[in-house]
Amino acid sequence: MTSQRTQVAIIGAGPAGLLLSHLLHLARIESVVLESRSREEVEGTVRAGVLEQGTVDMLRDTDVGARLDREAAFHRGVYLRFGGRTHHIDMEGLTGGKRVTVYAQQEVVKDLIAARLESGGEIRFGVSDVAIHDVTSGRPGVSFHDGGQARRVECDFVAGCDGAHGVSRHSLPGGALVRHERVYPFGWFGILVEAPPSSDELIYARHDRGFALVSTRSRTLQRMYFQCDPAEKIDAWSDDRIWTELRSRLETADGWKPMEGPITQKVVVGMRSLVFEPMQHGNLYLAGDAAHVVPPTGAKGLNLAAADVRVLSRALQRFYTAGSRDALDGYSAKCLRRVWKAQRFSYWMTTLFHRAEPETSFDRNRQLAELDYLVHSRAAMTSLAENYVGLPFED
Numbered sequence: 001m002t003s004q005r006t007q008v009a010i011i012g013a014g015p016a017g018l019l020l021s022h023l024l025h026l027a028r029i030e031s032v033v034l035e036s037r038s039r040e041e042v043e044g045t046v047r048a049g050v051l052e053q054g055t056v057d058m059l060r061d062t063d064v065g066a067r068l069d070r071e072a073a074f075h076r077g078v079y080l081r082f083g084g085r086t087h088h089i090d091m092e093g094l095t096g097g098k099r100v101t102v103y104a105q106q107e108v109v110k111d112l113i114a115a116r117l118e119s120g121g122e123i124r125f126g127v128s129d130v131a132i133h134d135v136t137s138g139r140p141g142v143s144f145h146d147g148g149q150a151r152r153v154e155c156d157f158v159a160g161c162d163g164a165h166g167v168s169r170h171s172l173p174g175g176a177l178v179r180h181e182r183v184y185p186f187g188w189f190g191i192l193v194e195a196p197p198s199s200d201e202l203i204y205a206r207h208d209r210g211f212a213l214v215s216t217r218s219r220t221l222q223r224m225y226f227q228c229d230p231a232e233k234i235d236a237w238s239d240d241r242i243w244t245e246l247r248s249r250l251e252t253a254d255g256w257k258p259m260e261g262p263i264t265q266k267v268v269v270g271m272r273s274l275v276f277e278p279m280q281h282g283n284l285y286l287a288g289d290a291a292h293v294v295p296p297t298g299a300k301g302l303n304l305a306a307a308d309v310r311v312l313s314r315a316l317q318r319f320y321t322a323g324s325r326d327a328l329d330g331y332s333a334k335c336l337r338r339v340w341k342a343q344r345f346s347y348w349m350t351t352l353f354h355r356a357e358p359e360t361s362f363d364r365n366r367q368l369a370e371l372d373y374l375v376h377s378r379a380a381m382t383s384l385a386e387n388y389v390g391l392p393f394e395d
Contacts, residue, residue: 001143001150006032006122008316009142009155011130012162013042013123015105016288016305018112020159023313025119026062029320032153033116033123034130034144036162042125043113046192046265047105048215048223050202050299052390053098055306064111072103073216078388080375081205082368084253087375088201091385094378098389100202104217105302132158132171136282156283159312161305163289169276172284177276184271184295184350185357186210187230191242193222195261204297205250206371208364210355212249214258224258227354230270239263271295271350273343278332285312285331292339297353298346303390308335310393334394345387 008024010017013035021031035042051059051072059065076092076099092099116123127144134140135158143152160168169177196219203214210227217223226249243260250258274293279286288305311334315327352370356363374380 001152003141003152003154004032005154006030007155007320008032008157008159009034009140009153010159010161011132011142011168012160012166012288012290013037013109013113013125014161014163014288014305015108015112015302016290016309017159017161018109018116018123019306020161020287020309020313021116021121021123022062022064022112023309024316025116025121027313027317027320029313029316031121031159032155033121034127034142034153035123035125036127036130037125039113039123039125043106043110045106045109046217047302048296048299049102049104049106049108049302050215051101051103051108052303052306053095053101054390054393055303056101058306058310059108059111064115067107067111068101068103071107072101075100075102075201077385078201079199079203080371081203081250081252082207082371084251086203086252086256089375089381089384091389094382094385095389098385100389102202102216108302130167132160132168132284135171135284138283140283157316158284159309160284160286160290161288161309164274164293166290168284169286169290172281176281177278180273180275180277182273182347184273184354185230186227186354187232187271188213188225188269188296189228189232189234189237189242190223190225190265190267190269191263192217192265193224193259193261193263194220195222195259196220197222198224198258203250204349204353206353206367207249207251208355209245209249211353212246214250221264222259225269228268230268232268234266234268237266242266269296271297273347275336275339275343277336279308279335280328280332285328287312287335291335292343294342294346295350297349298342298388300342300346304339304342307338307393311335338391338394341387341391 287308
């Protein structure tokens with residue numbers, strides 16, 4: 001077995017792991033990123049990308065925002081649709097100039113990979129049999145196979161950024177974490193469609209048949225969703241049936257219809273809220289989906305990952321410059337304050353728009369009353385806007 005030494009071993013080359021490696025590089029802290037997928041798989045995984053203002057500012061401030069500024073869509077707000085009418089929430093006006101940025105997650109990943117490789121960073125794609133060792137000791141390590149050879153990285157700290165199904169969280173002993181979970185009785189049926197945008201901003205729609213969302217990916221590729229049973233079979237939905245359902249749920253009194261085109265992808269996404277705490281054990285620190293999962297309604301997943309690694313990178317920088325573990329010891333508590341606020345907002349957004357199962361007349365009328373209050377109260381709209389564009393980072 002061959003071995004090497006670094007300061008921080010990072011498991012996972014998603015947004016959390018790559019951004020952490022980038023931030024550590026700027027702080028002159030060495031890291032190695034280990035990823036089980038190939039670079040092509042990582043860069044080709046199409047995921048949503050609604051970015052908070054703070055996430056965008058961080059990418060710009062660390063010199064990985066140039067392509068985002070050229071290619072992203074910058075929205076001043078969102079549309080809420082119910083009862084056949086559309087209401088605009090001017091988030092930019094309500095938050096003093098903060099905007100919603102639509103820039104797909106895989107594009108963020110491409111920018112971060114390019115930045116790390118250009119600066120000589122080490123990302124090992126396609127590794128297997130990753131195992132984390134001795135995290136409660138002063139010399140943790142990560143073993144893995146790369147190109148058929150057994151290897152080991154010795155390090156000071158391990159950052160688990162490998163998602164909900166990765167090895168990092170599952171390597172912890174039983175009882176080390178407390179699990180908080182809410183599984184929703186519905187999912188999203190999502191499509192990618194080759195068509196021009198149906199709207200200049202996202203549309204969140206509440207309909208008696210269930211929720212629908214109109215999003216965008218580019219000038220020629222759009223993403224749309226509608227509420228479904230999480231056990232729904234994709235083969236049961238022909239293109240014609242999908243468009244009929246979307247037209248029904250998105251209908252307005254003025255006859256608006258979505259832009260249609262060839263459907264290139266169909267997926268069913270289950271929905272849950274999940275938090276593990278604490279987000280650290282010994283010298284292993286969890287970040288992003290490895291520590292928490294949010295339903296996609298509030299668009300918080302990638303943004304929480306970015307906030308996590310911002311806190312972790314600063315804590316590591318304090319350790320290496322001042323020799324203090326105070327910030328590292330407080331990592332979980334600091335991150336969880338933001339995580340739980342994002343969970344609260346995501347849960348609220350989800351229950352606000354989705355049809356309950358089973359739904360009573362009380363549920364329906366309460367939901368419509370809350371939506372009506374929301375679009376006619378500046379205080380309520382401001383609360384929505386502040387949470388959607390992103391709460392301030394803690395220093």
